[in-house]
Amino acid sequence: IVEGAVEPVGKPMGPNARFGYPLKGGFQALMSAFLPHIKGVVETNSEITHILANQHIAVLADGRQFHYEQLISTMPLPELIRIIGDEAPDEVIAAANGLHHVSVRCVNLGIGRADLTDKHWIYFAGDTIFHRIFVQGNTSPECNPPGGCGLTCEITYSEHKPLPVDGQALIDRCIAECIEVGIFTAEDEVLVANQLDIPYAYVVYDHQRSKNVETVRQWLLTQDIVLAGRYSEWEYYNSDHAFIAGKNAAEKVKNSVSRRGAGA
Template sequence: MTKRNVIVLGAGLAGLGFARHYPGCRVFEADDTPGGHARSHSFAGVWFDRGAHICHSSDPEWLALLHAAAPLHVMTKSTVLNHKQGKWFAYPVQNHLFDLPPPEREAALRDFLAAQEKYRGREPANYEEWCRFQYGDYLLENFYRLYTAKYWHVPMAELATDWLGGRLLPSQVENIIAGANGPVAEQQAVFRTFRYPQSGGFFAMLARLADGVDVRLQKRAVKVAAREGRVSFADGTAESFDWLVATIPLPELVAMMPEAPSAVREAAAKLRALRQYCVNLVVNRPALSPAQWFYIYDPDVAVSRVSFPFALSGQASNQTAIQAEIFLPQNARPNEAQLRDQAIADLGRILRFAPDEVTAAEIRCYPLSYVVSDLARAPAVRLMRDWLRTQRIVTAGLFGEWHYVWSDRAYASGRNLAQTLLAAP
């Protein structure tokens, strides 16, 4: 298929991964820079990402690309914490039960051991059952249900388990018992070791992915006429194609296609994603936390995850840069100033800094961030992608596959698709 006219919608990691492995294709990006969800920006002299991003990949090609692009800070032992009701404990909670007060520790261990007997050999039907079978009722009700409600905004029983790989690890009885009997070093978390650029934010190690790629910026697609093999753009131009590679959100793609049948449109309407707000601030005090990032379980605190850019990059500073992430349903429209101010107040209480120590603060909204892997997702996506392929349209990446993937996997999905198309007759 090397002589076919192939165009790509979206210059995120999947689109760039495809283009780097499919000679002669053209990439059309709606924004003024490539990078998609992996982009970074500078504020108050600090580089902030679109939410916490790190590289903990073992993909040799991916790591070679990153190391060639920028000097990296390599962390061989990360510090990740949890916070709940004024108390700190190590991540993941099930491996560090000794950090909990004795009554909670005993209840958590008792329920965990009971679950190992009660649910042995049973296959969970959803995320709620997965947590119950793995960790027991106490950890489910007092930790995982709380965090799921504020992060995903979907009942646990409606979530699938196909997004868990590498994020929540199956319980290891020996580790959990050891962590209940005393402090232990974390050995299981997949991001115990990671890489991050020494400067320039996460995208600094990805920016060169666009080198040598024919990327056309500020080209927002508005209509896809599959029968004619034609994409129209907001600037009035159009491009023809033999095959179209789409890494843009599946619901947006279907909405551009007048010929999409009702079943495909209904499937697109079932897909859910989160609206993300990042509160970025600088506090005029050094090292407010020993962690690179931490999670907040308290239901009355909107912030779910907090990261420290200087700790990720290894940069020395007499200030602390903080990013607080808030996730809401996609249709939420909060007062952003109030959301920012409340987040800063909550962080001040948790990290013990005063309002007048904040030297700069902003809030940024990303209307489409993480996709929700609920039970309706997989069959809906399968139906949509099967129909799209009959229209000579194939999809890749976080939004093209509508699947919660890390950066290296997003890039690899584009790369693998290119190899598949090149091998096709």
């Protein structure tokens, strides 16, 4: 800390100054690489609408039901308790309802000019509607439109700070403010623009978070439900922590199955 205050800090600086990123397929390529190694059927585009915790049954939106011995959940903790419903004790429901979060709306832009910047993430502490711009095109050229640059404007919002505008108005404001802060110019063509919403983005660390999470987690363990990941464990996990969380959850289930087998 003292060295950083009295003299220039050596480059690179920060925990993610160096990082790996897939050449093709975006970040999804990391998850897709696991698929050939998974034994069993992977269900995609299948929404779980209800969990019968006492019967150990997961109910899908299309009516199918799956019986489980143990369930690993990565969905947001309040959503998990919501689909369990009245089977959860009142104190568990109250604890889940006491968890708070911040949402993020992503406005993705494809600009018709390459090399807008050499940065990957740019933070804005001023009055811009976005708090950060992720220049995806600098993580891999495959994230760019031909001859252009892809970037994402990230906008935080919550029940206490709703989005000031939405739809096309939100896209237009991001474009205008990107021009204002010098990311690109009014002469640059916007090749493509769309939005992506992340309802659960950042967990809020208030004074009750730890107690509420533990109340929910302990009850779920009695129902053979193991939590894994940023939103299910309600922790501020980066992607590397999330992978480790998945590994830890798998090992918990594996060890539990081994103990049951030994007991039998």
